[in-house]
Amino acid sequence: MEQFRCPNGLRVWSAPRTGREIKFIFREIFEDRCYEQQGVSIGDGDVILDIGANVGLFALSLMERFRDLKIFCLEPAPITRGCLTRNLAESPRRDLHQVKVLSDAVGADNADAMITYFSRAPGNSTLFPAEKHLDWDRIIEDIGPAQVRRIHKGLGLLPRWLIRLITEALMKPLLRDVVVQPCKVRPLSDVMAQLDLTRIDLLKIDVEGAEIDVLRGIAAPAWRRIRQLAMEVSPGHKGSLSELIGQLHARGFRKVAAEGFAGGACMLDDPMPCMLYAVR
Secondary structure: OEEEEOOOOOEEEEOOOOHHHHHHHHHHHHHOOOOOOOOOOOOOOOEEEEEOOOOOHHHHHHHHHOOOOEEEEEOOOHHHHHHHHHHHHOOOOHHHOEEEEEOOEEEOOOEEEEEEEEOOOHHHOEOOHHHHHHHHHHHHHHOOHHHHHHHOHHHHHOOHHHHHHHHHHHHHHHHOOEEEEEEEEEEHHHHHHHHOOOOEOEEEEOOOOOHHHHHHOOOHHHHOOEOEEEEEEOHHHHHHHHHHHHHHHHOOOOEEEEEOOOOOOOOOOOOOOEEEEEEO
16 A cells, blocks of 8 residues: 545555546545536435445545545455555544445346456456456547546647547556456345445445446335435446436436536547436
8 A cells, every 4th residue: 555645635545656546536526526416415414325435535525524424335446445444444534424344346236256456547447347448448549638638637738649649658557567356246235235224315336337237236126215326437338328317217316417527518429437417
């Protein structure tokens, strides 16, 4: 582990050489509030289920702003989970909340699986490495000024050909130093039953390509306990957005909206992930 200092002074543990990723995720969560858009709101005493918790920056952000939360963090990558557990334990606001870390991946069914851990970009670790490589190839090929500006404001001023070269030089090394490790996959309904959750005020899903499987693992009765949803949709699943939005409306969510990586409407030709929000 290596400790990194965030712009607000928060110190978090992550894998060595991941300071750039921590800075980016910090900006997404603490500054942009990427999981709290389109009417998604959180209050004292809420129950949060964080699927794909990474090193815990979302949980730490909530712990800093609210009281008496119940936060359940699921993170299957062992090295990342070790950092997550340490970050939560060392938070000065730990005693104000009930926080629990679980080791399972979440999917459509109970299964044994292998998770691909990218030691230089652990936030991209995935159950679907082939799809992840395709997504990154497309990002390198098609990323434009609006998307790259979200990553680094200065890069957005450069011509597209130079953006492509810089993006390739930055991203290609991140997919090296891979570790493949076994993990257990469980449907979300089983996790909810284990935790005896009668309600979930926010279901946050950020699982690098496994998000559709996570939704498939929610049995019909369990959907009624979910008040809000914030989910990252990987580039390969953006073609299913219209279907997903229709399904969420059918399950009783009043407001369902997708938002592009750089803000605004989600465009299918955008090579970056997008966010999907649902509020009852």
